[in-house]
Every structure is written in C-alpha cells, then in structure tokens.
Amino acid sequence: MPYEDTVAALEAAKAVLEANGTAEFFDLFVNEIRDKSYTASHGGSPGPKTTFRQSRSTRFRLTFKLRSHVVKRVAASDGCWPLITNDKDLSPKEILAAYRYQPHLERRHHCLKGAQSVAPVRLHSPARIEALLCCHFVALLVHALVERQIRTAMADRRAKTIALYPEERDCAAPSAARIFEVFAGLARHRLYEGGRLVEIFEPRLDARQRTVLGLLGISVSAYEASR
Numbered sequence: 001m002p003y004e005d006t007v008a009a010l011e012a013a014k015a016v017l018e019a020n021g022t023a024e025f026f027d028l029f030v031n032e033i034r035d036k037s038y039t040a041s042h043g044g045s046p047g048p049k050t051t052f053r054q055s056r057s058t059r060f061r062l063t064f065k066l067r068s069h070v071v072k073r074v075a076a077s078d079g080c081w082p083l084i085t086n087d088k089d090l091s092p093k094e095i096l097a098a099y100r101y102q103p104h105l106e107r108r109h110h111c112l113k114g115a116q117s118v119a120p121v122r123l124h125s126p127a128r129i130e131a132l133l134c135c136h137f138v139a140l141l142v143h144a145l146v147e148r149q150i151r152t153a154m155a156d157r158r159a160k161t162i163a164l165y166p167e168e169r170d171c172a173a174p175s176a177a178r179i180f181e182v183f184a185g186l187a188r189h190r191l192y193e194g195g196r197l198v199e200i201f202e203p204r205l206d207a208r209q210r211t212v213l214g215l216l217g218i219s220v221s222a223y224e225a226s227r
Contacts, residue, residue, distance in 0.1 A: 115177040143176035153215040
C-alpha cells in the first residue's frame with residue numbers, strides 16, 4: 001500500500017514487528033528515494049527530434065539493524081520462567097520442589113475433556129454456571145478417590161498389576177475411567193407379564209469385576225442379589 005511519507009512507512013513496519021512480538025529485536029530505518037522516468041511526447045518510435053516528458057515518483061526503502069545485545073539477553077533466559085508464591089517461609093529449593101509436584105495435580109484436569117467430555121455451553125445465569133462447575137468438581141473428586149482407593153489397596157496387597165486393559169492385559173496404575181468401563185456392560189433386567197413382575201435377571205460378575213470391587217471395598221451385593 002502507498003505511504004505518504006517516511007513516518008507513515010516506518011510506523012507500518014513497526015506495527016508488523018509488534019504484531020509478531022519482535023519489535024525489540026530490530027532498529028528500523030526508512031529512506032526516501034526519488035525516481036525519475038521519461039516518456040516520449042508522441043506515440044511510436046522516438047526520433048532525433050522527439051522530446052521527452054520527465055516524471056518523478058517517490059518510494060521508500062526499509063532497512064534494519066539487528067539488536068544483537070537484546071537477542072543475546074533473551075537467548076540467555078530462554079526456557080526459564082519465574083515461580084511466584086505467597087508463602088514466605090519456603091526456601092527457593094522448597095518452592096521448586098512444591099512446583100514440581102504441581103503437574104501431578106493439574107494432570108487430573110485431563111478428565112474434564114476426556115472421561116467427562118466437557119464442552120462449551122451457554123449458560124446465562126451465574127447460579128447455573130456455579131452448579132455445573134460444582135458437578136464437574138464432584139466428578140473429578142470421585143475419579144481421584146476411586147483411583148486412590150484401588151491403587152492403595154493394590155499396594156497393601158502387593159499386587160503390582162491388575163488385568164484391566166483389553167485382552168486382559170496388565171495395568172499398573174488403574175484409572176477411574178477404565179474402572180468404570182469394566183462395569184459398563186452390567187445391567188439388571190426385569191421381565192413383566194400383564195403388569196406383573198415375573199422374574200429379575202441379575203447381572204453376573206466375572207472374576208475381574210469381583211477383584212476390582214474387592215480392591216475398592218465394595219460389596220458384591222451392590223451388583224448381585226443374594227443367591
């Protein structure tokens with residue numbers, strides 16, 4: 001696009017750098033260049049008596065200089081980030097140790113987009129937003145408690161793995177989503193005839209499901225009626 005003067009051209013170049021977050025790395029310079037061109041006063045091939053009309057145009061040339069000291073400073077801090085805390089009693093080493101544990105807490109959030117399938121919703125009432133977030137929090141808490149219970153029970157029984165994966169492959173750290181999936185196919189059926197209950201077909205637990213219930217401390221009677 002045409003620019004009226006060097007100031008406008010320089011501002012346009014700076015805007016491009018700022019949009020890409022690189023303005024601090026360059027010094028920019030804009031020079032004004034005046035070009036001359038000549039056009040014959042008549043059509044056809046020019047001859048000895050042809051006169052020419054001179055026209056002038058202005059263009060801008062952008063040059064730059066790399067700020068090497070800024071690049072060097074930024075390169076030295078590449079990969080570093082500050083740790084901020086309101087705990088004034090922790091030493092720098094203890095702060096780093098506490099931060100390194102944080103990813104284990106944040107890893108729980110993968111359940112939101114995974115098992116809980118959280119998706120954008122449109123709620124106009126703050127009360128409904130709070131209620132929905134509360135439900136998701138409770139679900140996250142249940143996931144965490146289920147995993148803690150079964151992994152603690154496995155450690156107490158010195159069971160390194162449990163066959164939870166497809167094809168009964170071993171799993172060393174059972175997830176709540178996988179545990180729930182193991183019980184997903186269970187169902188209780190009721191047979192009615194003329195509005196009268198004829199028979200109840202109780203679900204039948206396999207050995208793997210019974211093992212998981214035992215580790216979770218849940219009675220088999222929660223799924224199967226006494227026989």
